[in-house]
Amino acid sequence: MTLKKIIFFISLLTTLGWTTNAQTGYSSDDRPIHFGFSLGFNTMDFATESSLVAVDGTVYNVDVSNLKPGFSVGIISDMLVNRYFNLRFTPTLHFGERELSYAPEGGGSTTSITVPSVPITFPLYIKYSAERYQNVRPYLIGGGGISFDLGTNKEKPVYLRTFDAFAEVGVGCDIYLGFFKLAPELKFSIGSQNLFIPLDERDAGMLSEADKMYSIALSKLKSRMLTLTFNFE
Numbered sequence: 001m002t003l004k005k006i007i008f009f010i011s012l013l014t015t016l017g018w019t020t021n022a023q024t025g026y027s028s029d030d031r032p033i034h035f036g037f038s039l040g041f042n043t044m045d046f047a048t049e050s051s052l053v054a055v056d057g058t059v060y061n062v063d064v065s066n067l068k069p070g071f072s073v074g075i076i077s078d079m080l081v082n083r084y085f086n087l088r089f090t091p092t093l094h095f096g097e098r099e100l101s102y103a104p105e106g107g108g109s110t111t112s113i114t115v116p117s118v119p120i121t122f123p124l125y126i127k128y129s130a131e132r133y134q135n136v137r138p139y140l141i142g143g144g145g146i147s148f149d150l151g152t153n154k155e156k157p158v159y160l161r162t163f164d165a166f167a168e169v170g171v172g173c174d175i176y177l178g179f180f181k182l183a184p185e186l187k188f189s190i191g192s193q194n195l196f197i198p199l200d201e202r203d204a205g206m207l208s209e210a211d212k213m214y215s216i217a218l219s220k221l222k223s224r225m226l227t228l229t230f231n232f233e
Contacts, residue, residue, distance in 0.1 A: 028181060028233055029080070029132070036076035038185075040229030043067040044096040044117055049220035060102040060217040065112055070096025072227055078127075086127040088141070093120045094225070100158065102217055113214055115158050118151030119223075121189075123168055135176040141187065142169045147223075149195075157214035159202050160195045164223055167192070172231070183231040191223030 028034040050062045074092030081087055094117075101112040123145035130138050144167040152160045170187030199207075199215050207215075 028078075029129075029137075031080065033077070033079050034233060035078070036181075036231055036233030038072070038074040038076060038090065038092065038229040038231045040072045040185075040227055042070040042072045042094050042096050042225055042227040044070060044094075044098050045224035045226070046098055046100070047220075047222040047224055048100070048218070051217055051219040053216055055213045055216050058108070059105045060213075061105060062100055062102055062217055064098050065101035065110075066099045068097055068099065070094060072229060074229070076231060076233060078233065084129055086129070088125040088127050088143075089123070090125065091120065091122050092229075094118065094227070096225075100214070102214065113157055115156070115160070116151045116153070117149055117160070119147040119149045119164070121145055121147040121166070123166075125168070129174070132174075132176075137174040137176075139172050139174065139183075140170070141172060141185070142167075144168060147191075154202060155206055157207060157211040158218065158221075159197045159215070160221070161193065161197055164191045164193045164195060166190060166223065181231075181233045183233070185229050185231055187227050187229070189223070189225045189227070193222070194220045195223060196221040 045067060046064050048062050048064065050060065052059055072092055072094045074090050077089045079087045097114050097116045099112055099114050101110050103110045123143055125141050125143035127139055127141045144165065147164045147166060149160060149162050149164070152162055166189045168187050168189040170185055172183045172185030174181050174183045196218050199212060204212060
């Protein structure tokens with residue numbers, strides 16, 4: 001599904017909610033606890049820091065060259081605090097990858113590698129909702145949690161730590177339909193840990209000399225991720 005189709009789909013659902021004259025849609029807002037699930041898309045990124053160590057006389061600047069789409073699926077547990085606030089726990093499995101580019105200082109051909117990632121995240125959020133108008137209710141969400149990357153591979157040129165902690169903020173809009181509540185939600189997360197494992201902290205014997213260059217040129221990688229999910233509750 002392209003970005004234009006996603007935007008059109010969200011706009012259509014929102015318009016349907018606003019044009020309804022009464023609060024006719026399904027609502028779980030008054031329940032002390034309710035559950036749901038989420039499906040969506042993600043783009044994973046890194047905040048990078050190059051080591052500036054010369055490899056065969058060449059210093060490389062490392063950055064993420066392309067943001068590639070990934071897929072996310074999660075489970076929602078929601079607890080009502082009061083009329084405007086909810087506490088939410090949403091374990092989510094993400095599938096994605098980053099592409100790191102290595103550009104020689106002073107010019108030259110750029111090389112790149114793909115770093116796959118399958119993090120499972122355990123975030124805890126506070127959700128603040130505005131007043132419901134007809135069948136639409138916008139909200140803000142924020143919180144943080146921990147994640148474990150199931151896709152790390154010590155045989156890859158760039159090896160990542162499994163554990164990370166992150167903070168996350170986002171916006172969304174509850175749309176009350178006939179038998180469920182649908183919420184398009186956009187969130188941005190920032191990891192706190194340096195995920196990069198240098199050569200002296202791993203078994204580098206399985207890497208070729210050419211592959212070692214990709215680790216030598218790096219000093220730090222911190223996770224960034226943008227997710228667009230559709231919550232069904």
